[in-house]
Structure formats: C-alpha cells, structure tokens
Amino acid sequence: MTTTETIELSIVMPCLNEAETLATCIDKAHDYLARSGVVGEIVIADNGSSDGSQQIAIDHGARVVDIVEKGYGSALMGGIEAARGRYVIMGDADDSYDFSRLDAFVERLRAGDELVMGNRFRGGIEPGAMPPLHKYLGNPVLSWIGRILFRSPIKDFHCGLRGFDRQAVLDLHLQTTGMEFASEVVVKSTLGGLRVSEVPTTLKKDGRSRPPHLRSWRDGWRHLRFLMIFSPRWLFLIPGSVAFGIGLLGTLVLAFGPLDFGDIGLDVSSQLYLTALAVVGYQAVLFAILTKIYAQHEGFNIPRGRNFDRLEKRLSLESGAVVGVLIFLIGLVIAVVQLIAWGAEGFGALDTSKMLRAAIPATLFMMLGAQTVMAGMFLGILGVGLKRR
Structure with a gap:
C-alpha cells in the first residue's frame, strides 16, 4: 500500500x-x-x-x-x-x-x-x-x-x-x-x-x-x-454612507425652511423621513465598521485598507463615548434653546412647523450620539481579552 x-x-x-x-x-x-x-x-x-x-x-x-x-x-x-x-x-x-x-x-x-x-x-x-x-x-x-x-x-x-x-x-x-x-x-x-x-x-x-x-x-x-x-464595505459601508449623507444634509437644509423644485415641495414631513434615512445610514456605517473589527478580532480574512487600519487605531470605548456625548450635546443644546424660547412666550401655543424644523435635527443629533456611545461600548467588549480554548 x-x-x-x-x-x-x-x-x-x-x-x-x-x-x-x-x-x-x-x-x-x-x-x-x-x-x-x-x-x-x-x-x-x-x-x-x-x-x-x-x-x-x-x-x-x-x-x-x-x-x-x-x-x-x-x-x-x-x-x-x-x-x-x-x-x-x-x-x-x-x-x-x-x-x-x-x-x-x-x-x-x-x-x-x-x-x-x-x-x-x-x-x-x-x-x-x-x-x-x-x-x-x-x-x-x-x-x-x-x-x-x-x-x-x-x-x-x-x-x-x-x-x-x-x-x-x-x-x-x-x-x-x-x-x-x-x-x-x-x-x-x-x-x-x-x-x-x-x-x-x-x-x-x-x-x-x-x-x-x-x-x-x-x-x-x-x-x-x-x-x-463577506464584503461589508459594499453591503453596509457604501450604501450606509450615501444614505447618511443625503439624510443629514437634507435634514439640516430643511431646518431653514421649505424647498421647492418646480412642482415638488419639500417641507417638515420630508425632513422627518430624511432624518430616518440618516439614522438607518449611520447604523449601517457603524455596523460595517464593527463587523470588520469583529472579523479581525476573530481571525476572519476580510479585506482591510490602510484608511480603515488608521481609523481602527483611533477607535475605542473612550473615543466613542467622547464623540457620542459631543454629538448628543449638540442636539440637547438645540432642544434647550427651543425650551427657553417657548418659555419666553409663556409656554403657549407654538407654530408647529417652525418648532419641528429645529426639533427634528435636535432629535437626530441625540439619536446619533446615543448610537455612537453604544458602538463605543461594543468596541470595549470586543477589546476584552479572553482565554481561547
């Protein structure tokens, strides 16, 4: 034999x-x-x-x-x-x-x-x-x-x-x-x-x-x-970045007033949907980043670039928490300013459209900040050293 x-x-x-x-x-x-x-x-x-x-x-x-x-x-x-x-x-x-x-x-x-x-x-x-x-x-x-x-x-x-x-x-x-x-x-x-x-x-x-x-x-x-x-860049990162960019830009632009494109008008309702688009896009971007880091942590062979390697070195529980809190504070400041303005008017009836134009971006920033903090916490979990059997 x-x-x-x-x-x-x-x-x-x-x-x-x-x-x-x-x-x-x-x-x-x-x-x-x-x-x-x-x-x-x-x-x-x-x-x-x-x-x-x-x-x-x-x-x-x-x-x-x-x-x-x-x-x-x-x-x-x-x-x-x-x-x-x-x-x-x-x-x-x-x-x-x-x-x-x-x-x-x-x-x-x-x-x-x-x-x-x-x-x-x-x-x-x-x-x-x-x-x-x-x-x-x-x-x-x-x-x-x-x-x-x-x-x-x-x-x-x-x-x-x-x-x-x-x-x-x-x-x-x-x-x-x-x-x-x-x-x-x-x-x-x-x-x-x-x-x-x-x-x-x-x-x-x-x-x-x-x-x-x-x-x-x-x-x-x-x-x-x-x-x-196996390619989170194309499944999550790129579509998520496009969605986040369009959603964020549209939300902020409509905060200053309605927009008309011929017979098409964009107002507060459009701003709300654009905010949802920004949130979903941001989640996709975070998911792509966390997926790659997790894959690296577990030894999977997923393609990585130099830009991502530099980004990963700067990411941590602490950096995520700091950035997330700052983003959250932007939204909170807008909300507080609105509250003060409302108090100055005796907490009476408000112009709903005008109020929502500022409230929607404030809500968006607070949600993005909270998501960033939680993503940082998850990075901290990934960074915990475990004994492998």
Missing part, C-alpha cells in the same frame, strides 16, 4: 446517492493516475448515501470517508481533511467532469499555483449540460460580482472541478457547509494571497437519471448572500 508520505494527489469526490455514475468517475480517475504516473488516491466523501454507493466505491478501489454532517461543503471539507496527498483535486461524482483528463490541473499545481480552477466557459459546455438560467445568468453574474467585490481573477467561481494545495486550503479555515462552499474557496484564497489560476474544463451532461441536488434559486441566493456578507 502507498504510504502517506509518497502520495502526491488525492482526488476527492463528494457523494450522496451517486450509484449510477460513481463507478465511472472512479475508473476514469484510476485511468488518469495510471497513465500519468502520478502517485495518488481516490477519496469518496460519502454524505449518507442509501443506494449502495459506499460499496461501489470500495469495489472500484476508492477509499470511503463517512461524513455525518450534511451539506456539500461539509462533505468536501471532510474529504479534504481525510486526504493524504499534498494536492487535492475535487470534483462532482455525477460524471459531468472527466477525471481522466486532469493533466492541466496537476501541471499548474506543480508550478506553484495553490488554487487551480476549472473554467467551463473556456473549455466548453456540451448541449444540455448546464441549464440556460445557470449558463447565461447565475454563473456569469455571481462570478462577475465576486471579481468586482474581491478583485479575483477567477471567471468561473462555481466550477465543480478544481485543484489546490491541501495545506494552503486547510489554513483558510473554511466554514460554510452548503453549496456556497464553492464561493468561499475562491474568495478566501484570493483574500489570503494564494496563487490562483484557471484552466479550460469541459462540462458534459451528467449521467444521472434523477434531478441534481442543486436548487437554482435557493443555492444562487446562498452564494450571493455569502459574497455580500
């Missing part, structure tokens, strides 16, 4: 009831290893098959690893952790990828690339192999979003056939358990500075008679959700 130290390549296939195609995939993988002379193994990460897939894998010379936790990502991570090779090539066990043609992946891995993605759009997609929704909308759009958010060179984020340096990927501490695992590998590899590349890969119609496990809208949303949450 080949020893652990001499195995160069582990070919890992996630499996959930793949009895129709599993033997074909394993045999093709064996053919590649025999033809190429690469010392390797075939690992089947079984996720609870009930159709005899486990025995088929054993009969065809593969090693079966039972993965209890359900999910595509769980199965693959279990297989990767159990693999004995320096390199891992993973691919679906539905016979949609040709495991007998892995030369380009191994060549790039031996050249030093740490993640080698297949690109089905460069290699060719056979008729019927990919639904039009995935081919023309899902995969191109999600891959484009990934490239924009994370500056990744990968143009096919969701290709199921990919190779990587096993230890480099384990060091990424991948967490997702479902189909979004495909995106997590690419995103964290890019953010982690791994050498990534693509090779053309052919996709053919899978050999199963049953429908695939993939659910287009559900899994597409999970991929999009992962990409957006």
Whole structure:
C-alpha cells in the first residue's frame, strides 16, 4: 500500500446517492493516475448515501470517508481533511467532469499555483449540460460580482472541478457547509494571497437519471448572500454612507425652511423621513465598521485598507463615548434653546412647523450620539481579552 508520505494527489469526490455514475468517475480517475504516473488516491466523501454507493466505491478501489454532517461543503471539507496527498483535486461524482483528463490541473499545481480552477466557459459546455438560467445568468453574474467585490481573477467561481494545495486550503479555515462552499474557496484564497489560476474544463451532461441536488434559486441566493456578507464595505459601508449623507444634509437644509423644485415641495414631513434615512445610514456605517473589527478580532480574512487600519487605531470605548456625548450635546443644546424660547412666550401655543424644523435635527443629533456611545461600548467588549480554548 502507498504510504502517506509518497502520495502526491488525492482526488476527492463528494457523494450522496451517486450509484449510477460513481463507478465511472472512479475508473476514469484510476485511468488518469495510471497513465500519468502520478502517485495518488481516490477519496469518496460519502454524505449518507442509501443506494449502495459506499460499496461501489470500495469495489472500484476508492477509499470511503463517512461524513455525518450534511451539506456539500461539509462533505468536501471532510474529504479534504481525510486526504493524504499534498494536492487535492475535487470534483462532482455525477460524471459531468472527466477525471481522466486532469493533466492541466496537476501541471499548474506543480508550478506553484495553490488554487487551480476549472473554467467551463473556456473549455466548453456540451448541449444540455448546464441549464440556460445557470449558463447565461447565475454563473456569469455571481462570478462577475465576486471579481468586482474581491478583485479575483477567477471567471468561473462555481466550477465543480478544481485543484489546490491541501495545506494552503486547510489554513483558510473554511466554514460554510452548503453549496456556497464553492464561493468561499475562491474568495478566501484570493483574500489570503494564494496563487490562483484557471484552466479550460469541459462540462458534459451528467449521467444521472434523477434531478441534481442543486436548487437554482435557493443555492444562487446562498452564494450571493455569502459574497455580500463577506464584503461589508459594499453591503453596509457604501450604501450606509450615501444614505447618511443625503439624510443629514437634507435634514439640516430643511431646518431653514421649505424647498421647492418646480412642482415638488419639500417641507417638515420630508425632513422627518430624511432624518430616518440618516439614522438607518449611520447604523449601517457603524455596523460595517464593527463587523470588520469583529472579523479581525476573530481571525476572519476580510479585506482591510490602510484608511480603515488608521481609523481602527483611533477607535475605542473612550473615543466613542467622547464623540457620542459631543454629538448628543449638540442636539440637547438645540432642544434647550427651543425650551427657553417657548418659555419666553409663556409656554403657549407654538407654530408647529417652525418648532419641528429645529426639533427634528435636535432629535437626530441625540439619536446619533446615543448610537455612537453604544458602538463605543461594543468596541470595549470586543477589546476584552479572553482565554481561547
């Protein structure tokens, strides 16, 4: 038997009831290893098959690893952790990828690339192999979003056939358990500075008679959700900053009187809605900042810039409290001035519109101040040193 130290390549296939195609995939993988002379193994990460897939894998010379936790990502991570090779090539066990043609992946891995993605759009997609929704909308759009958010060179984020340096990927501490695992590998590899590349890969119609496990809208949303949450700058910071700027500016301008734009007039009611917009935008900005700091505290690999690093050094419970109190005092001073003016008039009836023009900004500043103080307190909680088990 080949020893652990001499195995160069582990070919890992996630499996959930793949009895129709599993033997074909394993045999093709064996053919590649025999033809190429690469010392390797075939690992089947079984996720609870009930159709005899486990025995088929054993009969065809593969090693079966039972993965209890359900999910595509769980199965693959279990297989990767159990693999004995320096390199891992993973691919679906539905016979949609040709495991007998892995030369380009191994060549790039031996050249030093740490993640080698297949690109089905460069290699060719056979008729019927990919639904039009995935081919023309899902995969191109999600891959484009990934490239924009994370500056990744990968143009096919969701290709199921990919190779990587096993230890480099384990060091990424991948967490997702479902189909979004495909995106997590690419995103964290890019953010982690791994050498990534693509090779053309052919996709053919899978050999199963049953429908695939993939659910287009559900899994597409999970991929999009992962990409957006992992980039708080685009999900919270930028939209929040725009909302806060528009809301604050509009609230202050309308404090001096109504505005008319042709047939459109903005008055106190518009000022109130703009205040709400400012509050929500400010919350989003604070959330983006706190998310990044928390991610850094927990060791997540989320992109950071020099401006954010400088900002983080100035942020603390004390600085948040001081800034928050000052903002709160601005609103409180406006409120006190209004109270004094009301007293000077004998606390009688007031011009509601005139009163609200000043009361709304005062309320806004007091809310922003309170939010800032609480954000500073949360920063203080994050800064408490804890013993990690």
